[in-house]
Amino acid sequence: xxxxxxxxxxxxxxxxxxxxxxxxxxxxxxxxxxxxxxxxxxxxxxxxxxxxxxxxxxxxxxxxxxxxxxxxxxxxxxxxxxxxxxxxxxxxxxxxxxxxxxxxxxxxxxxxxxxxxxxxxxxxxxxxxxxxxxxxxxxxxxxxxxxxxxxxxxxxxxxxxxxxxxxxxxxxxxxxxxxxxxxxxxxxxxxxxxxxxxxxxxxxxxxxxxxxxxxxxxxxxxxxxxxxxxxxxxxxxxxxxxxxxxxxxxxxxxxxxxxxxxxxxxxxxxxxxxxxxxxxxxxxxxxxxxxxxxx
Amino acid sequence: xxxxxxxxxxxxxxxxxxxxxxxxxxxxxxxxxxxxxxxxxxxxxxxxxxxxxxxxxxxxxxxxxxxxxxxxxxxxxxxxxxxxxxxxxxxxxxxxxxxxxxxxxxxxxxxxxxxxxxxxxxxxxxxxxxxxxxxxxxxxxxxxxxxxxxxxxxxxxxxxxxxxxxxxxxxxxxxxxxxxxxxxxxxxxxxx
Numbered sequence: 001x002x003x004x005x006x007x008x009x010x011x012x013x014x015x016x017x018x019x020x021x022x023x024x025x026x027x028x029x030x031x032x033x034x035x036x037x038x039x040x041x042x043x044x045x046x047x048x049x050x051x052x053x054x055x056x057x058x059x060x061x062x063x064x065x066x067x068x069x070x071x072x073x074x075x076x077x078x079x080x081x082x083x084x085x086x087x088x089x090x091x092x093x094x095x096x097x098x099x100x101x102x103x104x105x106x107x108x109x110x111x112x113x114x115x116x117x118x119x120x121x122x123x124x125x126x127x128x129x130x131x132x133x134x135x136x137x138x139x140x141x142x143x144x145x146x147x148x149x150x151x152x153x154x155x156x157x158x159x160x161x162x163x164x165x166x167x168x169x170x171x172x173x174x175x176x177x178x179x180x181x182x183x184x185x186x187x188x189x190x191x192x193x194x195x196x197x198x199x200x201x202x203x204x205x206x207x208x209x210x211x212x213x214x215x216x217x218x219x220x221x222x223x224x225x226x227x228x229x230x231x232x233x234x235x236x237x238x239x240x241x242x243x244x245x246x247x248x249x250x251x252x253x254x255x256x257x258x259x260x261x262x263x264x265x266x267x268x269x270x271x272x273x274x275x276x277x278x279x280x281x282x283x284x285x286x287x288x289x290x291x292x293x294x295x
Numbered sequence: 296x297x298x299x300x301x302x303x304x305x306x307x308x309x310x311x312x313x314x315x316x317x318x319x320x321x322x323x324x325x326x327x328x329x330x331x332x333x334x335x336x337x338x339x340x341x342x343x344x345x346x347x348x349x350x351x352x353x354x355x356x357x358x359x360x361x362x363x364x365x366x367x368x369x370x371x372x373x374x375x376x377x378x379x380x381x382x383x384x385x386x387x388x389x390x391x392x393x394x395x396x397x398x399x400x401x402x403x404x405x406x407x408x409x410x411x412x413x414x415x416x417x418x419x420x421x422x423x424x425x426x427x428x429x430x431x432x433x434x435x436x437x438x439x440x441x442x443x444x445x446x447x448x449x450x451x452x453x454x455x456x457x458x459x460x461x462x463x464x465x466x467x468x469x470x471x472x473x474x475x476x477x478x479x480x481x482x483x484x485x486x487x
Contacts, residue, residue, distance in 0.1 A: 001314040003296055003360040025358055029338055032356040035315045036336040045314060049361045095459020096437070097353045098338050181458035182339055 004046045009053060009131075012158060015046055017133040020155035022046040026054065026069040027101035029094070030110050054105070054160070063126075064166055068105025068159045075104075083164055085171030085190050089120040092175045095182050105159045108144065111151040111210070118145070118211030119190030120173055122203030126164040132156040138163065145210035169193035170284035172277035175205075176261075176269045186261040189249070189273035193281045198222070198231050200281075202274070207253035207266045217248030217274070234289035237282050242275050249274035300362045302326060303372025304379075304388020312359045319343045319354040321362075322369060327395045330370040330432045341460035344433035345369050346376075351440045353459075370432035371397045373439060377413035380443065415439045418477035419470075426464035434460045438474045446481055448474070 004022060006012035016022055022044035025031045034040035048054055054069035057079065064082050066075070072090035076099070080087040086104075093099050093116045107115035108128055127138040130153055139152050146152055153159070171192040177183030188205035199222050202214045224241045225231060250271035255263040298309045298321065309325045317336075322328045322345070331354055332342035338353040345354045346368040354367075368376050371394035389397070412420075415438050425431050434457060441448060441456035448456070453474045462470060 003314040003358070005360060005363065025361070028356045028358055028361065029353075032317060032358060033337040035358075036317060036355060041315070045358060045360070047358065047361050094338065095341065096456060097341055097344055097351050097459045098356075100350045101352050101356065182461075 001042065002044045004044055005050060006046070006048075007050050009051050009160070012046065012048060012051060013131060013133050013156075015044075016158050017156045019044045019046075024048055024109060024158060027071065027098075027103055027106050029098050029102040030106060048158075055103075059166070062166060063163045065129075066104060066162045066164060068108075068161055069103045071101060071103050072099035082166045083120075083124065084167050085120040085124050085173050085192055086117060086164065088171070088173035089116050089175075089188075089190065092116050092173070092177075092185075092188075104162055108151065108159055108162070109153070111145055111149050113148065113208060113210055114185050114188075114206040115211065116175065116185060116188060116205065119188050119203030119205045120171070121162065121164065121190075122211060122213050123171065123190035123192035123201045124164050124167065125192075125194075125201060126162050128159060129161040129163060130157045131160050132158070136160070142213070145212075148209045150210075167192065169195040170281040170288070172281045174273040174277050176273070184260065187253075187255070187266045187269050187273070189270055189277055191274070191277040191281055193285050195231065195285065198226065200225070200278070202249065204249065204253060204270055206260075207255040207270050209254065212252060212254075214249040214252035214274070217245050217252060220248055221245045221278075234286045236286065237278065242278055245278060246271040246275040296360060298359050298363055300364060301366040301388075302328070302391070303368055303375065303394055305390055307391065309359065314358075314360065316359045317355045318345070318347075318357040318359055318362050318367065321359045322354060322367070326391060328369055328371050328391070330394075330397075332429055332432055334429070338459075339461070340430070340433070341437065341457075342430050342433040344436045344460065346436060346440060349440075351437050368436070369394070370435055371395075373435060374411045374413045374416065377415070377439060378411070413439060414480055415442065415474070415477045418480065419473045422469055422473035422476050424465065424469040424473035426462075430460055430462040430464075434462070434470060438470075438477070442474070442478055442481060446478065448478055450475075 004015045006015050023042040024046045026048045054067045056067045058065040072093045075090045076087050104117045107117040126141045144152050173190045175188040176186040185206045187207045190203035192201050204212050250267045253267045255266035257263050296312050298312050309321050334340045334342045336355045338356045343354045372389040375389045
């Protein structure tokens with residue numbers, strides 16, 4: 001095994017081009033487990049810790065440019081306003097020790113359907129900035145996950161940052177596990193209300209081969225909110241609409257039975273989380289709406 | 296490969312480090328510092344918790360090569376680290392020899408007496424928060440860091456800060472008592 005220690009982003013890209021099989025390591029919270037357990041013996045480890053810019057973020061007009069290695073603890077502490085869904089998701093990641101090391105780049109690189117950040121990223125909408133010596137490109141999150149633990153990265157590419165839309169409305173995140181800390185999600189659900197585009201977006205984790213959106217459920221809900229004038233009248237969402245939304249979210253799942261839960265439980269739980277997160281987020285929207293109307 | 300880094304305030308060098316080796320392995324097997332415990336090797340139990348540039352991390356998940364040029368504090372250096380913090384930095388760290396010889400056992404039969412302890416260590420002894428002792432080093436490092444950041448923690452804050460450290464003996468209540476005790480002592484005015 002060789003340990004590559006690039007001191008700059010350019011050096012890292014050159015190393016990845018020269019050794020496309022090199023495994024990038026930042027927080028190490030996935031990679032080191034595999035090495036410790038002898039599940040993986042990569043020929044090259046590519047350490048990204050010396051590249052300071054990967055741990056920086058920039059809050060822009062429309063988006064936050066989040067460096068691939070910004071630890072979850074920093075997202076919780078500093079980006080709760082701009083990225084409320086991702087901050088909630090970050091808080092459910094493992095433990096303080098793990099949140100101090102792990103970041104969104106690792107979740108995306110591993111592309112496990114159980115990665116905690118994915119539902120929040122899907123719901124908020126974002127683009128993944130990846131680069132190789134051949135050039136830089138941005139992959140829309142909807143096109144990023146290509147299979148179980150597979151993503152749209154080319155072998156010579158590295159994840160540099162994620163450009164996440166700043167919240168323009170309430171966001172929620174919910175995760176099912178056997179306890180609060182240190183659990184891999186049985187399933188997870190993210191929801192973001194986007195008043196500017198008058199849409200609601202979703203993200204589902206651990207209930208399909210890849211993280212997914214419940215697009216049919218979104219289309220149904222967006223049409224129902226529009227037809228009922230909900231965005232303007234700020235009314236409570238009709239229970240039948242919430243139920244239909246929840247059922248469609250369940251139907252979007254394609255889960256498996258495994259040690260953490262059965263497929264039918266996951267489908268059921270996703271429906272419950274969909275209804276709850278929608279209710280919580282819509283309640284916040286109504287409150288903001290009323291305050292806005294009164295002012 | 297060779298790794299140069301600071302351990303408990305002193306510059307150290309580890310040689311013949313395997314590229315896939317963890318920081319935990321380097322500390323235990325190459326530096327002779329077995330205070331950080333090796334249990335799950337997957338970041339679940341927190342018994343290997345150390346400070347890396349001040350931040351609590353699971354040393355089993357840090358690749359040895361990643362600590363090049365960085366600062367690590369282990370439980371063996373915790374007393375000095377805490378002391379250094381309270382008297383605003385005149386200490387020169389803990390040598391490997393001192394750290395290797397460090398023990399909570401005192402020169403007499405009383406546990407802890409005659410040995411320099413961090414306030415959190417003393418509180419663990421006084422509250423009876425140590426049973427088999429395997430989780431203790433990780434809990435001490437994590438709890439000490441929380442008290443540094445948050446001198447007056449609520450019970451929820453303590454539970455959250457220690458949520459990455461598993462104890463299979465005590466049921467956590469004595470550990471909670473110990474952290475509350477350390478927090479209370481810390482907030483007492485000097486010299487009282």
